[in-house]
Amino acid sequence: MYQSRSRLVIAAAVLVLTAACGQAGSAGTTGSGDADVTAARDLATKLENPLSGYPLPTAELTRTASLRGKTVYYVPVTQQAPQFTVTANALKDALTAAGLTLQVCNGGSNPSQISACVSQATAANAGAVITDSIPYALAANALNAARAKGIPVLVTDQIPDPAHPADATLGYVQGAGGDMLRAVADWIIADSGGTAKVLINQSTDSPSTVSYVEQAKQEFSGKCPGCTVVVNPISSANYSLIASSTSSAVLRNPGVNYVVSEFDQYLQPTLQGVQQSGRMSSIKGVSTAAQLSGLQMLAAKNFLHVDAGQGSAYQGWVSADAALRLMLKEPLPTYTIPLRLFTRDNVGSVEVTAAAEASGAWFGPTDYPQRFKTLWGVAA
Structure with a gap:
């Protein structure tokens, strides 16, 4: 019962944002002109490096x-x-x-x-x-x-x-929710050479999670007219349905070659859905809010190719x-809140342990x- 109420309350808040931003479930080519692959690659590459120092406030607290x-x-x-x-x-x-x-x-x-x-x-x-x-x-x-x-x-x-x-x-x-999704969008644009067909599993849990995906769509629109973006709405309240929803969305959109789990929280059922679709070999997994399980998947070269994390x-x-x-x-x-892009290329330089995650060593x-x-x- 509480799940239905949760969905109704959250949906009401999300509806306002969706109306302002456009239909999140739409598909199609995202712009016109030439893909700015170089700019996307430069931004993504910069974010693959750790910080030289965390950006603390400067005003002291004396009481x-x-x-x-x-x-x-x-x-x-x-x-x-x-x-x-x-x-x-x-x-x-x-x-x-x-x-x-x-x-x-x-x-x-x-x-x-x-x-x-x-x-x-x-x-x-x-x-x-x-x-x-x-x-x-x-x-x-x-x-x-x-x-x-x-x-x-x-x-x-x-x-x-x-x-x-x-x-x-x-x-x-x-x-760093919106920044993380823009970062993985840049990585996808660069990795695909400006020709990606992307499916995003978008959390509808709040207006913010919808906004983050809108920011990613704008990144694709501005830099990759040859890219196509399809949004598949999911929610925490319907967690058990994410795998089947993902599989159906992949099958409805032939040619999808990147599937984005908005957060690592949804990564496992997203992976299961891609497996169920039978198109695992042609799809690269992408996620954000990188956690230990995500980096372990990257290190094992299992489905995931890039995961954006925040400190x-x-x-x-x-x-x-x-x-x-x-x-x-x-x-x-x-x-x-700093972020970093973890990829199959740089994850080997990261200590993939709970202790390193807890210390913040992944980021700087x-x-x-x-x-x-x-x-x-x-x-x-």
């Missing part, structure tokens, strides 16, 4: 001692996606360093469950509430109640909601920094926790 003992609630849309565990663990380490504690409450891809998590935080007089990949509108009443009680809310991995603009009690950290561990420390600033009524800086130097502690005045 973090006043927050000691407070509890911050972290509400991911679902704990089904491994990236939220990575972020939660880093967030816990960061808050512990500042003298605070973390309470994780699984949203379960269910509006009622998400609202219940926020209400639990409000009843417990939490220091702050951090949501991850949850549209504000999905739990607006509960989030409004938290803010009315003086509990700041941080919305992460979502585009800002114009109906709920940032203020002293509400902040946004957008993440999930670093995002945990960024979320802690933003929550501390909101609690201290300090302005939020502009945060950048691992000194950012100490740098955050110094910024907060809590360095040992």
Whole structure:
């Protein structure tokens, strides 16, 4: 029952964005003129390299001692996606360093469950509430109640909601969702020489996930008129149907040679769907939100050819920094969550382990926790 309600609530929010952006399920050639393969290749190649350093804020926090003992609630849309565990663990380490504690409450891809998590935080007089990949509108009443009680809310991995603009009690950290999909679009354009036929498994879980795919389509449209893009809508609520949906979409679109799973969360059923279609040998797998399982698949040369990842561990420390600033009524800086393209060519230079993922070593130097502690005045 909750799945039907979840789909209805989310679909209502997505419908607004879809109407503005055009029909997401459309197929066809994406533009006119010559393919800009060189520009796409240059952008993709640049993103295959690790960072020289993480982009920390510069403004120091001098009153973090006043927050000691407070509890911050972290509400991911679902704990089904491994990236939220990575972020939660880093967030816990960061808050512990500042003298605070973390309470994780699984949203379960269910509006009622998400609202219940926020209400639990409000009843417990939490220091702050951090949501991850949850549209504000999905739990607006509960989030409004938290803010009315003086509990700041941080919305992460979502585009800002114009109906709920940032203020002293509400902040946004957008993440790299759109950037990751534009990056894999550039990789596909370059890899195909400007002739790709692409199927994208697009999550309809929020307006943000729809927006990310729109950004990828615009990248194809601007740089690859010879490319064709087809969108196959999927959702967390219908997870068990993703494989059959993927297979049907591949068979409906002969010649598809790239299949994109919007996130690694959907990578396994996407792979199963391609296998069921019988066209595994002619299709290259693509994904974003790279996690350990995705890099293992890359290293094994199993279906996946490129996976864009964002620094999930670093995002945990960024979320802690933003929550501390909101609690201290300090302005939020502009945060950048870094991304990297992992391919079959560069994955051999990456330590494909849970420890390396948790440390942030996949993306660059691992000194950012100490740098955050110094910024907060809590360095040992």
